Amino acid sequence: MLYNLILTFYLNLTLLKTTSQTNNLTLIVAVSENNVIGKDNELVWRLKNDLKRFKELTSGHCIIMGRKTFESMPKALPNRKNIILTRNRSYQALDAFVAHTIEEALSLAADDPQPFIIGGGEIYSLFLPLADTLELTRVHGQFEADAFFPEINTQDWKLVAEEKHAASQDQDFSYSYLTYKKQVQ
Numbered sequence: 001m002l003y004n005l006i007l008t009f010y011l012n013l014t015l016l017k018t019t020s021q022t023n024n025l026t027l028i029v030a031v032s033e034n035n036v037i038g039k040d041n042e043l044v045w046r047l048k049n050d051l052k053r054f055k056e057l058t059s060g061h062c063i064i065m066g067r068k069t070f071e072s073m074p075k076a077l078p079n080r081k082n083i084i085l086t087r088n089r090s091y092q093a094l095d096a097f098v099a100h101t102i103e104e105a106l107s108l109a110a111d112d113p114q115p116f117i118i119g120g121g122e123i124y125s126l127f128l129p130l131a132d133t134l135e136l137t138r139v140h141g142q143f144e145a146d147a148f149f150p151e152i153n154t155q156d157w158k159l160v161a162e163e164k165h166a167a168s169q170d171q172d173f174s175y176s177y178l179t180y181k182k183q184v185q
């Protein structure tokens, strides 16, 4: 009897914890000092180490992106659930899921404890208010472009990790990895 009571109490506690847990929605971006992210539907720099880090962080997770970003890549990124946002109801893509609203995209990623928003500009603006974490690579340079990252309200975000890297033979610019967590008001 006592054993059953303790077991029921423990099971209820576990259920409550699981259902109240929210996903750690993470925006991942490489952005210049003047908030540039891309031009003519391409990246404007090549930072090999940053691309390697992007792969490490996102592998095994859901990645949510705009239709233009998807079409800037040769194919869906492997070892990740690719989710594409478009308003086009007949859009289809190989090895990728298609969503037409924010809610649909998030529900496709509901089982992932850390889904990633991987761009581009329109999609970052849509999801910034919902994100819990920002993995931001600040590229130390100014560029001309047509795609931008939205302005961050620094009062909403706390810098929790910073790692600086100098330019080198195969990295044209210096850059910093910055991790921000959403401030709970």
Ligand SMILES: NC(=O)c1ccc[n+]([C@@H]2O[C@H](COP(=O)([O-])OP(=O)(O)OC[C@H]3O[C@@H](n4cnc5c(N)ncnc54)[C@H](OP(=O)(O)O)[C@@H]3O)[C@@H](O)[C@H]2O)c1
Pocket: 028, 029, 030, 031, 036, 037, 038, 039, 040, 041, 042, 043, 065, 066, 067, 068, 069, 070, 072, 085, 086, 087, 088, 099, 100, 101, 102, 118, 119, 120, 121, 122, 123, 124, 126, 147
């Ligand atoms: N530096 C980085 O880390 C990084 C990362 C990713 C991308 N980028 C760059 O960003 C640029 C692309 O960004 P972008 O802003 O032009 O395009 P995007 O955000 O990749 O995609 C825009 C498209 O998303 C769809 N969309 C937007 N809002 C929607 C909504 N509310 N509901 C449903 N679908 C919606 C629309 O697709 P439809 O037109 O099909 O309806 C829209 O045309 C490229 O230059 C790329 O290289 C940079």
